[in-house]
Amino acid sequence: MRRRDFLGLSAGASLVALNGRAWGVSADAAPKRLVVVLLRGAVDGLNVVVPYGDDAYYAARPTIAIAKPGAQDGALALDEHFALHPALSGLLPLWQEKQLAFVHAAGSPDPTRSHFDAQLFIENGTPGRRATADGWMNRLLAAMPGLSRDPTEAVAVGPTLPQILKGRMPVANLPLGPAAATPLAIDKPEIASAFDRLYAGKDAIGQAYRQGRMARAELIAGLPAPPDPTDGGAPAPNGLPAVAARLAGLMAHNRKIRLALVSLGGWDTHVRQGNHAGQLAERLRPLGDGLAAFAKALGRDWQDTAIVVLSEFGRTVRENGDGGTDHGHGNAVWVLGGAVQGGRIYGGWPGLGTDALYENRDLAVTTDFRAVLAPVVARHLRLPDRALATIFPGFSPPRSDLDRLIA
C-alpha cells in the first residue's frame, strides 16, 4: 500500500522502480549480490583460522592459543594444517558444503598499523593513497551494468554511510539494530506530503529528496517485524544474528539490493582476549551464527550471493603481556557464498618461523586483499577487467589459486 502510494509520487520515481523490476524477473540474469562485512579494529586472524600445524604458533601464544583439533576445547580441523576457532562452529556446515573458503596471510600492502589509516585503505581501495575521495564499493556500483541509480541498490547497515560506500552513486544506509524501527518524522503522511510539496523541483536537491523518500519506503516495507522483546528465546535485539536475519529478510524482499555493507566493531583485543573462551570467542560466536543464519534465510538467493569478511590488518603473532595481541599485518579473509569454491584455504602460507615474520613480529602478507576481491568482482559479479581498473586503480591481480575461488 505504502509502496504503491510511493510509486505514484512522480514519473521519474516509477520509471526507476520499473527498471529495477525489469531485470528482477529475468531468470537467467538472476541478480548477483555481494555483502561485505568489515571487522573494524583488526580481528586476530591467527585465532580465527588457527595454523595448528605450526609449532611456532603455540610457542608464541602460551595462554591464548587454541588447542589442536581433538584436544579438549580444541579448534575444528579444516585441513592438515589449519583449524577453525571453536566459537565459529556455526560455520562448519558451510565449510563442509564447500561454500566457505579462507584466504590466509592476506591484507594490505601498506605497512601502517594505524587503525584509521588501514581502514581508510581497505575502504577506498587504494592502499597508501589517502586522497582517494570515494570508496571501492561505490566505484563497483558505478561499474555494474543495468542499474538504475536507485539508492536501494547498495545499502550500508548502520546509522551513517561508511567511506567504502561513499562516492557519486546514490546509496542508502539503514540502521538495522535496535534503532531499525525508530520512525522518522517524514514517515508520518501529513508531514511527508507537506515536504513533498516543497521538494517538487527538478533540481538536484529535489531529486535527491525524492530518491531518499523512495529508498526509505522500500526498505521499511522490507523490514521484518523486530523480534518481540518478551520472547525469551529470541536473540538479543542488538546481536548480529538479529541484524543478519533482518538484512537477509530485506534482501529477499527487495531484489534490487545488489551490494550490502555491515560493519562490526570490538575486535581490538589488546588485553585478555581469551582462547577457546573469552572476549574474542564471545564476539566470534554471534558472527559465525549470524552469517550461517543469513545464508539460510536467503534461501535460493544464496546461490547468487557472496559474502567477504575483511579486517584492516591482523594482530601480532606473539601474545603480549596482557594476554592480548597488538596491531599486526597479515590476516585471514573469509569468503562465503553459493558460488564459492570453498572447503579449502587459499593463498600462500608464509609460516610463522622467525625469518618468515613481517618485521620480526607479524604474519606476512602474501595476498593483497584486492586480489581476493578481484575474482569476486570479475567472476561472481561478472564485470569485465576494465571495470576492475576503475574499482581498484593501479592494481592488477597476479595469477594465483584465487582464479579458482569462484565457480
Next chain:
Amino acid sequence: MTILLVLLFAALFSKAEAAERASDRQVLHILDRLAFGPTTADVKHVKAIGIEGYIAEQLDPDAILESSELTNRLAGLATLKLDPVQLFAEYGPLRATDGMQPSPEDQKARRQRARLILEQAQAARIWRALHSPRQLQEVMVDFWYNHFNVFANKALDRLWVGAYEAEAIRPYALGRFRDLLGATAHHPAMLFYLDNAQNAAPGSKGLNGREAGINENYARELMELHTLGADRGYTQDDVVALARILTGWGLARPNALPASGSGFVFYPARHDNGDKHFLGQDIAGNGEAEGEKALDLLAAGPATARHIAFELAQYFVADQPPAALVERLAARFQETGGDMKSTLKVLFASREFRDSTGVKYKSPYHFVLSAARAAGVSADNPKPLLGAMARLGQPLYGCMTPDGYRDTEAAWLSPDASLLRVNFAKALAGGNLPIVDGAKPVEAAPLLATLATGLSGRTRAAVAQAQPELQAALILGSPDFMRR
C-alpha cells in the same frame, strides 16, 4: 496626464521596492557566507551598518567585543585552559610507577575521563559558532581546520584537537598563512596525526623503538594538502627531501615532560643533518632551521597561492569557482605575503561573490548551525546538534583523512541525508531536541520575517498552505534553506 503620473509613480515605487528586496537578499547573502547564517539580530545589525561596514567589521575580529555571555560559558570549560603538556599529564595514558604497570581497568577509566576534553572542545566550537559576534573568524576556523585537518580519534589526538584549534588555528584564522603553517607544523596534534613525531634519520642515535626511520607521511601531505596542492611540480624526491628536512621534529617523551607548553621538541640526534636538494634549491644541513626554510619556500610558492585561492573561492563562492577570481585572489595572496585579510577583502568585493547568492549547498556543519541560529535557540546542551552533524556524515573533529571535510554539493547531497535534514528541521522546529531545558516549538512568523527574501515562491506557498505547527519546520527544512 494624471494617469501618466500614477503610472510613473507606480513604476518608481515598484523599482524602489525591487531594489529594497535585492538589498535584503544581499544582507542574507552576506550572513550566509561571512557568518553561519542569518539571525534576527544580525540582519538588523547588517542593515544598520551596511554590507560594506559589516565586511570591514568582520575582517577585524579583535576589534569586535566578544559577547560576555559567551565568555562566561567558555570560562566554565576547564580543559580549555590546559596546554598540550598539561593535557597529557592530567589525561594521557597512565605510566608505570615504581615499576608497577597500571591495570587495564585504570587505563580504561583514564581514557573515559579524557572524553571530557573532546566534549568541551566540541561545546566551545558550537557555542562560538552560534553566538560569537566574530562570525567570520569562526567561519575561517571551520575553513582552516579542514585545510589542516587533525582527526580526534587517532590515539593521543583525542587529548589535543581542542588545544590545536585554540593555539594553531584560531589565532591565525585571519592572519598570515606562513604563521598558520608554522603553528600547525609545530603542534603536537599534527606531529602525532601525520606521524612526523616518528620521523627520524635511519640508524640515528636517540631512537626509542617507535621511530624506525624516515616517515614521509607529513612531508607528503604538507605539500599535497597544506601548501602546493596535488601534482603541482614536486616529485617523490622532494617528498623524501622534505621528510629528511623534518627529521627530529617530535614530541617530548612522557618520561621527560616539561611542566607545561606545547610539547614540541627538536631532537638533533634524530635529525638527518646531511645537505638536501628540495624544490630546486640546495638546503645545507642546519638542524631545525632547515624546516623553517622549507616552510618559507612552501608558503611563498605561487602554487600555494593558487591552491589556497582556489579553496577560498570554492568555500565562499562556488564549487567550481570562476578562474578569473581565483587568479585575482592568488595574485593578492602572493603580493601580500599570504595575508588573509587582504585576500578576503578582494574576494568579498568581487562581482563573482556578490552574484553567487544561494549557489552553495550547505555542509552538515553549516546546515545545523544555521538552523539553530535562525531558530534563535541557545544550545546549552550542544549534543543534539553534534549528533545531527555526525548522523549527516560530518562529526565535529571526526574527519579521518588529512584532506578534511570537503565543502561541495557532491560531497554532501545524498538521498539519505536529504531525509535526515528534513527530520532534523522538524525536531528542532518542534522543540523536540533537548538543547535547552524546556525547549519550545519555534515560531514561524519571526523566522519567515527574517528569511523570506531567501525563499522561493514555491516554498512560501507550501509554508502558507501548511498547518501552523508545521510551518517553522518547513522553512528550516526547505530546499532553499539547504543552500547558502
